Amino acid sequence: MYLKALHLMQYRNYKSIDLEMSSGINVLLGENAQGKTNLIEAIYTLAMTKSHRTNNDKELISWGNDAAYISGELVRRQGKIPLSLQFISKGKVAKINHLEQSRLSHYIGQMNVILFAPEDLALVKGSPLARRQFIDRELGQLNPLYLHHSVSYKSLLKQRNAYLKQLNRKVATDKLYLTVLTEQLVKSASHILFMRYHFLKKLEGFAEPIHYKISDQKESLALRYVSGITITNEDTISTLYDRLLEKLKQHEKHDIERETTNYGPHRDDFSCIVNAIDIQKFGSQGQQRTTVLSLKLAEIELAYDATGEYPVLLLDDVLSELDDMRQTLLLKTIENRVQTFLTTTSITGIKKQLIVKPTIFTVSNGRIINGVCDIE
Incomplete structure (x- = not known):
């Protein structure tokens, strides 16, 4: 799949732009604070219905305006698919083929994107939240059922925590209602646990040989899902439901006290x-970066395996953070296969032989000049 055209109106620092993109590598070239990352964000938002930089949609609307608009023409094997998002003060409107979608979960998954930014290089040594979001982003795009249970789980978790607070503060006393909430919560949770566990196993299958190659055949990578309950290959959704429900029942008093x-x-x-060592705790920076690159490249292959089409790859100023070897591997992997949007302040650091005739968009103060040329 690839994004053929992009239209923005009153989005961040873009008053109105229309772009025709290459199905290969698109370089967004310009100085800092000119709008390169805003373009990457707009493509990501068009796919996911939300920004990766803010949870406040109002920030996407240009100063002094009431709405922002993103639309694009996606090309997939079955044909062209018009996508559009409108952000207004009361929320957002998502359309596929010009038809408004009643739920955002029906929209997400039309365009699969993988974002790789400098902050992702801290994925391995960063917080558990970052790693959960890493799984959630990919699974949410590839599996509508996961997205459904994820939305349901977050809602039920909020309700349960609110009721735990009421019980602890003696505002409520009905334990039966807590039991109902817990059972509903665990129903969604068991599906999430099952899908996350098997997603990670599949990702490991793609990441391990990539990591072995990057490390010059010196390192073996394994991924382990870490949960408050035991999960094995033999587990079903039903066994996970029983196990987590029992765990929450055992710790119900503690949950109430902690609210x-x-x-x-x-x-x-x-x-x-890596080589039987948890590199989040004991790995070198080089090992951690190699692992992140392995995971990102594995994401591309996993998405292709799941959909039969390569996702759109967004590289936001990440090449400057990679050494020559890792940069070469990344660019050679995506060459002639994956539509890529790459931001950079200079093309002099990109080896000419790695990107042949990219489409280059020069970005300056919310304005864009595009053309096709060789890298000097």
């Missing part, structure tokens, strides 16, 4: 094991 749910997918994590 929060202490076990479930919202507390889980995953570990990156």
Whole structure:
């Protein structure tokens, strides 16, 4: 798949732009604070219905305006698919083929994107939240059922935590209602745990040989899902439901005292094991960066395996953070296969032989000049 055209109106620092993009590598060239990352964000938002930089949609609307608009023409094997998002003060409107979608979950998954930014290089050594979001982003695009249960789980978790607070403060006393909330919560949680566990196993299958190659055949990578309950290959959704429900029942008193749910997918994590060592705790920066690159390249292959089409790749100023070897591997992997949007302040650091005739968009103060040329 690839994004053929993009239209923005009153989005961030763009008053109105229309772009025709290449199905290959598109370089967004310009100085800092000119709008390169805003373009990357707009493409990501068009796919996911929300920004990766802010949870406040109002920030996407240009100063002094009431609405922002993003639309694009996506090309997939079955044909062209018009996509559009409108952000207004009361919310957002998502359309596929010009038809408004009643739920955002029906929209997400039309265009698969993978974002790779400098902050992702801290994925391995960063917080568990970052790693949970890493899984959630990819699974949410590839599996509508996961997205459904994820939305349901977050809503039920909020309700349960609110009721735990009421019980602890003696505002409420009905334990039966807590039991109902817990059972509903665990129903969604068991699906999430099952899908996350098997997603990570599949990702490991793609990441391990990539990591072995990057490390010059010196390192073996394994991924381990870390949960408050035991999960194995033999587990079903039903067995996970029983196990987590029992765990929450055992810790119900503790949850009430703490006024929060202490076990479930919202507390889980995953570990990156290199040569039997947890590199989140003991790995070098080089090992951690190699692992992140392996995971990102594995994401591309996993998306292709799941959909039969390569996703759109967004590289936001990440090449400057990679050494020559890792930069070469990344660019060679995506060459002639994956539509890529790459931001940079200079093309002099990109080897000519790695990108042949890219489409180059020069970005300056919310304005764009595009053309096709060789890198000097």
